[in-house]
Amino acid sequence: xxxxxxxxxxxxxxxxxxxxxxxxxxxxxxxxxxxxxxxxxxxxxxxxxxxxxxxxxxxxxxxxxxxxxxxxxxxxxxxxxxxxxxxxxxxxxxxxxxxxxxxxxx
Numbered sequence: 001x002x003x004x005x006x007x008x009x010x011x012x013x014x015x016x017x018x019x020x021x022x023x024x025x026x027x028x029x030x031x032x033x034x035x036x037x038x039x040x041x042x043x044x045x046x047x048x049x050x051x052x053x054x055x056x057x058x059x060x061x062x063x064x065x066x067x068x069x070x071x072x073x074x075x076x077x078x079x080x081x082x083x084x085x086x087x088x089x090x091x092x093x094x095x096x097x098x099x100x101x102x103x104x105x106x
Contacts, residue, residue, distance in 0.1 A: 001071055001093050005054065008073060008091070012052055013040055016077075020044025034059055035070075048080045061096075068096035 017023055026041040035057030042050045057070040070092070077087040090104040 005071060005073055005091075005093075009040075009052060009054055012073075012075060013042065016042040016047060016050040016052070019046045020050070021046075032057075045080060047077055049076075049078045051076045066096050068094060070094055 013025060017025065020042055022042065022044050024042070026043075028039040028041075030037040030039075035055065038054045040052045042052075053072075053074045055070065055072040055074075057072075058067060059070075060067050072090065072092045074090045075088070079086070088104070088106045092100075092102050094100045094102075
């Protein structure tokens with residue numbers, strides 16, 4: 001999944017930059033004891049703000065001790081025009097005793 005998530009992240013950021021006619025990307029990275037959260041923001045004339053977040057988290061179930069890994073990409077896109085609704089989507093992969101893949105588009 002790492003390769004696919006990395007490619008998806010790169011393609012989305014390239015698209016946001018191309019549509020906003022910019023090469024600037026604001027990067028913020030957050031580390032915690034259970035994982036990382038990387039946030040990229042592209043601003044411009046088409047999208048006031050296009051945010052792409054990538055979380056990689058590893059936890060253990062407190063009772064069973066089963067290790068679970070979460071790999072998530074989320075994007076929130078805010079157009080500059082108030083007549084266009086925001087776009088939110090999420091792609092998630094959970095690995096524990098089962099391997100689950102899901103997504104959301106709103």
